[in-house]
Amino acid sequence: MTTKTERTARAHSSADIEPAARGRKRDHSRDADILDAALDVLAEVGAAGITMDLVAERAGAGKATIYRRWTSKAELVIDAVAHIERMQVDIEHLPDTGTLRGDLLALFRPEAMEASTRRLKIMSALASLLSADQALAEAGSAVIVKPWADAHFALMQRAVTRGEVSARADITTLSQVVPSMAAYRTLVQRKPFTLEFLLSMIDGVIMPALRICGARQPKKSDRSQT
Amino acid sequence: MTTKTERTARAHSSADIEPAARGRKRDHSRDADILDAALDVLAEVGAAGITMDLVAERAGAGKATIYRRWTSKAELVIDAVAHIERMQVDIEHLPDTGTLRGDLLALFRPEAMEASTRRLKIMSALASLLSADQALAEAGSAVIVKPWADAHFALMQRAVTRGEVSARADITTLSQVVPSMAAYRTLVQRKPFTLEFLLSMIDGVIMPALRICGARQPKKSDRSQT
DNA sequence: CAGTTCCGAGACCGTACAGTATCGTTAATT
DNA sequence: AATTAACGATACTGTACGGTCTCGGAACTG
Incomplete structure (x- = not known):
């Protein structure tokens, strides 16, 4: 492979x-x-x-x-x-903002996602191939989604060891939520991956599920970034 | 047409x-x-x-x-x-088990899952044909995934009015989690949609995010319902 | 019955493309 | 300079498929 x-x-x-x-x-x-x-x-x-x-x-x-x-x-x-350039998620140099929410947001690189229309179109083309070819499905998934999910998992695990998140949280499943939904949104719905979308994921799903309070009133400064 | x-x-x-x-x-x-x-x-x-x-x-x-x-x-x-048949999630006759968790699980119909898998495969096969046409892509997604998300939304909203769930929960986003992840799992990962997967979604993501306690110890009776 | 029309089966044609074979050219090595 | 392997270009082959055509049979009408 x-x-x-x-x-x-x-x-x-x-x-x-x-x-x-x-x-x-x-x-x-x-x-x-x-x-x-x-x-x-x-x-x-x-x-x-x-x-x-x-x-x-x-x-x-x-x-x-x-x-x-x-x-x-x-x-x-x-x-x-x-050969597609890996999603610029360097598992060795993950962000460390002090809070899980800040870490997750820091993974978002606008230029990485929307910079090249090229990658988006490739992904679109891929969507059809994925259903036809098992090997391609694995290759595409490995390159596009898995590193991302791994990064989320690492960040969440760090939040657990830090005591920010309950050790009983199902971070295996939760770490797949954002990458999966982003892939679905991009590949199938073909809507752009925006900061607004990411925020609704983090503040509407991930943070509540991890029972971290304060996620419910996101700071104005975060939203105005959109 | x-x-x-x-x-x-x-x-x-x-x-x-x-x-x-x-x-x-x-x-x-x-x-x-x-x-x-x-x-x-x-x-x-x-x-x-x-x-x-x-x-x-x-x-x-x-x-x-x-x-x-x-x-x-x-x-x-x-x-x-x-000509694709609409998803037979009858929005008029949603299950009513008394708890949101029971309702969500009751949506799971093994026999309907097969038809649903077929639709998802068709959807992914179409991706290339629809790549030129954003509107058609959305329409296809609407036929296959949206009714499912709508059902989740309705069930969650009922749980809110019942007082089971906080009115501040972002049920708009949460109602899309399971359908999107199911689609991603079927389309890209090509793994089967199983009850086990659904349970990890519901108990690992949805219920914790809605702050409904007790989801962590699912009752035996719920499991046998399927 | 007889007349008409649609049907399934499949032969047939033209094109487009995967993959191969050929050839003259280029560039690294000696 | 001589040697030789990889190169770009392109001609070629085999096959798969879109689309057409023909035919014998079946079903409906009267």
């Missing part, structure tokens, strides 16, 4: 033994170019319209070059999806 | 004048059979995999019969979507 998909997979003979390595070397940075081109095409024509010819043309590559690196269109698309 | 798409459209000569109506009459109930078959195929193989041959085979019809009724595959699919 991780990138390579059997690189050097042309089943041939000699190449495996690396015969003194003369001549040109395969340029691995071209992989990224081709994957980017695939994502571009995906965003432009949708999942149904993507063809290898389009990808090759967009990448300025020959089809043979693509097939030298991936065995099929399906594998290329799967790799391309896995 | 509604069914006919130029019935009697074989562009021929005589038929237009209805010449004393002799011979066999076109069976309009077959339209519904074909549309159902189209939805079945859509749910099974997705939007990318649907072919007229599959639809014809599933409907036990000839391709020519389908093309006598619809001018193209696109029109057939559009008509099929409009």
Whole structure:
């Protein structure tokens, strides 16, 4: 599932033994170019319209070059999806504002979500593929939603150890609420993911469920951010 | 958009004048059979995999019969979507068990879940076709998820007027949690919608958020209700 | 019955596309 | 410079599918 998909997979003979390595070397940075081109095409024509010819043309590559690196269109698309830049949630450097609510809000990066229409369109295109292909569903879910849910879980767990939240809270389920609903909203409803939406999730669902008081009267300053 | 798409459209000569109506009459109930078959195929193989041959085979019809009724595959699919049965959550006859938790659980109908899963699959299959059309995407989502959310909203509102739930609870947002997460789970994660999942939603999110105590120790009698 | 019309089955055609094979070019290595 | 592998371009093949056409049979009308 991780990138390579059997690189050097042309089943041939000699190449495996690396015969003194003369001549040109395969340029691995071209992989990224081709994957980017695939994502571009995906965003432009949708999942149904993507063809290898389009990808090759967009990448300025020959089809043979693509097939030298991936065995099929399906594998290329799967790799391309896995190649989407991770949701900028660095699990190592989570925000630490002192309160869970502040931490959760600090995860919100307007530019990360709405900056590129491209990613949104890719996700839209993905929505249809997700139902047709189990491997893609897992790849898409792993890239788009899981890191986010993991971040929420980590933040909630920290709030528990801090004593801010009851240890009996079902943070396993609660950590999936915002990512799931955001994915649903984006992929299916195709409405934008806004701060207002995030606030209604946090203040209407998460914080009340965690029995943290004060969430019910969000500060004016928070709302005016919208 | 509604069914006919130029019935009697074989562009021929005589038929237009209805010449004393002799011979066999076109069976309009077959339209519904074909549309159902189209939805079945859509749910099974997705939007990318649907072919007229599959639809014809599933409907036990000839391709020519389908093309006598619809001018193209696109029109057939559009008509099929409009043909999706509404979610049979009868907003007029909601359950009334005396507690919100009991009401929410009573909405769970294993047999209806199957139909609901089918609708969700159709919805996700449609995503690519609807990608160009925001209005259609919303309409599709409305048919499949909104009635469910409306039912939750009505049940929660009743719990508020009954005094079971604080009037300050954000039931607008909370009523969307279960339907959205169920849709996400079915569409993207492709895991089955189970009673266990529903219980973790209700007891881990909804009830805590509504500050109804006792949700943490669900009564045995509630579980056996299913 | 006889006449008419719709039906299912499936042969058929044209196009579009996945995947392969070929070829002349380019660039890294020696 | 000579060698050689990877490259872009593109011609080619096989197949799948949208859409049309034909045919024998069934069902309704009178």
